[in-house]
Amino acid sequence: MKSPYIDDALQALSEQARRFARERVAPGFLERDRTRVLDRALMREMGALGFIAPELPEACGGQGLGTLAAGVIHEAVAGADLAFSYVNLLASLNGQILSQHGQAEVARPWLARLTRGEALVAIALTEPRGGSDAANLRLRIERAGDAYVLNGEKTSISAADQADAIIVFGRTGSADSGAHGVTAVLVPAGAPGLTRSRFDCHGQRAIGRGSLFFENVRVPLDHRLGDENRGFVQVMQGFDFSRALIGLQVLAVARAALDETWAHAAQREAFGKPLSAFQGVSHPLAELDTQVTAARLLCLQSLWLKDQGLPHSAEAAMCKWWAPKLAYDTVHQCLLSHGHGGYDRGPMEQRLRDLLGFELGDGTAQIMKTIIARARAGRAAVPN
Numbered sequence: 001m002k003s004p005y006i007d008d009a010l011q012a013l014s015e016q017a018r019r020f021a022r023e024r025v026a027p028g029f030l031e032r033d034r035t036r037v038l039d040r041a042l043m044r045e046m047g048a049l050g051f052i053a054p055e056l057p058e059a060c061g062g063q064g065l066g067t068l069a070a071g072v073i074h075e076a077v078a079g080a081d082l083a084f085s086y087v088n089l090l091a092s093l094n095g096q097i098l099s100q101h102g103q104a105e106v107a108r109p110w111l112a113r114l115t116r117g118e119a120l121v122a123i124a125l126t127e128p129r130g131g132s133d134a135a136n137l138r139l140r141i142e143r144a145g146d147a148y149v150l151n152g153e154k155t156s157i158s159a160a161d162q163a164d165a166i167i168v169f170g171r172t173g174s175a176d177s178g179a180h181g182v183t184a185v186l187v188p189a190g191a192p193g194l195t196r197s198r199f200d201c202h203g204q205r206a207i208g209r210g211s212l213f214f215e216n217v218r219v220p221l222d223h224r225l226g227d228e229n230r231g232f233v234q235v236m237q238g239f240d241f242s243r244a245l246i247g248l249q250v251l252a253v254a255r256a257a258l259d260e261t262w263a264h265a266a267q268r269e270a271f272g273k274p275l276s277a278f279q280g281v282s283h284p285l286a287e288l289d290t291q292v293t294a295a296r297l298l299c300l301q302s303l304w305l306k307d308q309g310l311p312h313s314a315e316a317a318m319c320k321w322w323a324p325k326l327a328y329d330t331v332h333q334c335l336l337s338h339g340h341g342g343y344d345r346g347p348m349e350q351r352l353r354d355l356l357g358f359e360l361g362d363g364t365a366q367i368m369k370t371i372i373a374r375a376r377a378g379r380a381a382v383p384n
Contacts, residue, residue, distance in 0.1 A: 005300040010072055013065075017051055017076035025080035032084065032206035033350055036198075038120070038162055043087055047117025051077070052088060053095040060099040060108065061115035067092075067241060067303045071248050075296075079252035082354040083206035086158060087120065089249060093242040094121040094167055097235050101226040102186065110165060110186070122163035124154035124212055139214065141170035141183050146221055148185055150193075150214040156361065160210030161198040164189050168214075173229050184231030186223045193217040203353030209361075240316040241306060243363065247299035247319030250327035250358055253351050254292045257334040260348075261285060264338060281337060288330045295323050314375035321368035324358035331355060 006014065028039060046052055055070045056062025063069075070092050078085035091114050098107040098114075098121070113119035127137055139152025150170060157166070166187045173181020187194065194217050198210040226234040262285065265276040275281045299319045305312035335348045343349060359365065373382040 003297055003300055005068060005297075005304045006072065010068060013069060014072040014076060016049075017073040018079070020046070020049060020051065021076045021080035025077055025084055029081045029084075029347065030350065032081065036205045036208060038084070038087070038159075038206050040117075042084070043117035043120070045117065046077070046087065047115060052115050052117055053091040053111075055092065056095050056099055056111065056115060060095070060111045062095070062111075066307045067244075068300065068307055071245060071300065071303045074245050075248040075252035078249040079256045081206070082249060082253050082351070083204045085249055085252075086204070086207040087117070089242060089245055090121060090123070090159065091115070092245060093238060094123055096238045096241060097123075097167055097184070097225060098186070100238075101184070101231075101235055103222050103224075106186065106220075106222050113164075119164040120159055120162055122157055122159045122166045124157045124160075124166050124168045126154060126156045128153055128155045128211075136178070137169060137171045137182060139168070139170040141168075141172050141185060143172075143221070144218070147218040148183075148221060148224065150185070150187065150217040150219070152214055154212040154214075156199075156209050157212055158204075158209055158361070159207050160212055161196045161208060166212065167225060167235075168212075169231060169235075177229070179232040181229050182232035183228050184225040184235045185219050186225060187214075187217060187219050191217050191219065202356060203350070204357050209357075239363070240302075240313050243316040243320035243368075244299050244302035244306070244312070246358060246362060247295065247302070247323035250324050250355055251292055251296050251299065253355060254288075254327040254330040255296075257331045257348060257351055258285065258289055258292065261334040261337050262289075275337070284333050285337065288326075288333055291326055292330060295319070295326055299323065311375075314372045317363075317368040317371040317375075320363055321365035321372075324355060325365065328352065328355045328359065 024042060032039060050063055051073050054063045054065040055067045057064050074085060074088045077088055095111060095114055098111055114121055127139060141148050141150050167184055168187050169182055169184050171181055172183040193215045195213045196210060198208050201209055225231060265281055266274050268275050302312045302315040302319055305315060331351045335343060335352060338348060370382060
């Protein structure tokens with residue numbers, strides 16, 4: 001769908017990505033959910049087309065196309081399979097972290113593999129005792145000669161058991177140092193002392209979530225990302241980008257559901273009329289269609305602001321709290337409009353399961369609204 005933020009080149013890129021999503025991603029949508037296996041061959045195919053982290057500089061394996069390019073590709077893939085589009089989301093978020101905060105000799109080989117679709121990099125922030133209080137970490141990262149040693153646990157980590165490397169946040173400062181005592185390091189998945197588990201989640205089963213256990217895991221000092229004790233403050237700035245991408249990701253699912261439901265309502269008849277002739281069917285869909293269209297524009301605006309080097313934290317937070325709820329409500333209504341056919345195992349009920357996870361992870365609605373309030377009223381006026 002055209003918008004003021006999408007020029008002809010981006011529109012052509014979007015159409016190319018949608019064709020790939022329609023022909024290659026969509027056919028395996030239900031099967032990947034059933035088997036809970038991420039298709040690595042399809043990842044490599046997507047990478048070969050340049051559809052993974054195209055916003056990265058060419059020196060880092062990308063194409064230097066900007067974050068709007070990443071956005072239009074991301075929504076195309078997500079419209080076919082939200083869980084598989086995590087490949088794009090994780091690559092853009094972690095690719096930005098590695099390219100901006102990693103040492104070139106360590107980061108560049110991983111970035112090359114990531115953009116080619118040959119590697120999946122996870123990010124490990126959440127711990128068992130809390131998620132929203134992200135800077136209140138217990139996992140310890142301590143220096144020991146020429147290495148960092150990690151001890152502790154991470155949980156609810158996307159792709160925990162499938163990732164080839166993990167960006168791990170842990171405490172290097174004192175227990176009461178908060179965000180200013182946190183360091184981030186890159187840990188290869190095969191590091192001795194690292195064990196992984198997988199949850200039996202309600203949705204997003206192809207990518208999965210799980211726990212990571214670190215017992216004297218050693219990584220070289222040059223695997224640090226950002227400055228020591230400043231990893232949280234520096235690296236977390238990239239989350240504004242991913243929040244806007246998540247907005248496009250979930251709204252693409254809502255758009256796919258709406259398009260199918262409008263077609264269904266126009267074709268199916270009741271009492272001698274198409275379902276769409278009944279306002280009880282068509283008006284709820286019209287309201288949701290309006291909101292999905294508006295929310296998508298907000299997400300594109302957030303990415304445009306980032307490409308212009310302008311502040312966009314509030315806009316990105318708006319994307320993250322509003323879009324997942326709106327997308328879930330939209331697919332819920334679409335499912336009801338399909339009757340029992342929507343409730344049966346299939347695309348509509350899987351979309352509903354996949355979407356719910358985004359109301360939990362990557363920042364709750366309450367945290368996002370606090371970010372917006374601080375941006376508008378000032379942090380001193382909204383301290384917590």
